Amino acid sequence: xxxxxxxxxxxxxxxxxxxxxxxxxxxxxxxxxxxxxxxxxxxxxxxxxxxxxxxxxxxxxxxxxxxxxxxxxxxxxxxxxxxxxxxxxxxxxxxxxxxxxxxxxxxxxxxxxxxxxxxxxxxxxxxxxxxxxxxxxxxxxxxxxxxxxxxxxxxxxxxxxxxxxx
Numbered sequence: 001x002x003x004x005x006x007x008x009x010x011x012x013x014x015x016x017x018x019x020x021x022x023x024x025x026x027x028x029x030x031x032x033x034x035x036x037x038x039x040x041x042x043x044x045x046x047x048x049x050x051x052x053x054x055x056x057x058x059x060x061x062x063x064x065x066x067x068x069x070x071x072x073x074x075x076x077x078x079x080x081x082x083x084x085x086x087x088x089x090x091x092x093x094x095x096x097x098x099x100x101x102x103x104x105x106x107x108x109x110x111x112x113x114x115x116x117x118x119x120x121x122x123x124x125x126x127x128x129x130x131x132x133x134x135x136x137x138x139x140x141x142x143x144x145x146x147x148x149x150x151x152x153x154x155x156x157x158x159x160x161x162x163x164x165x166x
Contacts, residue, residue: 026101029113031130034163038124042067042079042160045153046109050145058148060141066153069160083114085131085160091123093162095131109139109156125162132161 044067048060064081077087082094095114103109112133119125139156
């Protein structure tokens with residue numbers, strides 16, 4: 001009997017979990033008044049290039065993300081430089097970072113809030129106005145680099161939440 005009662009409770013928790021998680025996001029990346037259009041899991045890498053910093057010393061500089069967007073274990077799109085998100089339905093949004101919060105550990109890239117700066121195609125992403133990158137794992141690259149022009153990648157995963165106003 002307990003199992004029969006627990007299952008609906010677990011299902012309800014799974015259904016309302018993402019909505020309540022959005023309410024607990026850091027203020028810098030919260031999007032009050034916006035509703036979720038799509039939430040996906042991303043697996044990929046953050047690509048860095050060895051460049052001279054302002055002080056003339058070589059350092060790793062972020063170049064671009066490369067990731068696969070997954071929903072229910074299936075590939076539904078990709079994430080790449082821009083930053084851009086493109087779905088299999090050919091809808092694309094390009095974002096501009098407007099807020100960030102630290103990742104959970106020093107090895108995790110920041111959580112971000114991005115406003116949609118441009119879009120193309122027609123599909124699921126058409127009404128999207130805001131993108132959040134949350135629950136990041138990995139992606140930071142530490143250490144020195146020795147040769148300008150070298151590339152190195154750091155594996156990462158994250159959740160991308162696509163929102164619309166209203």
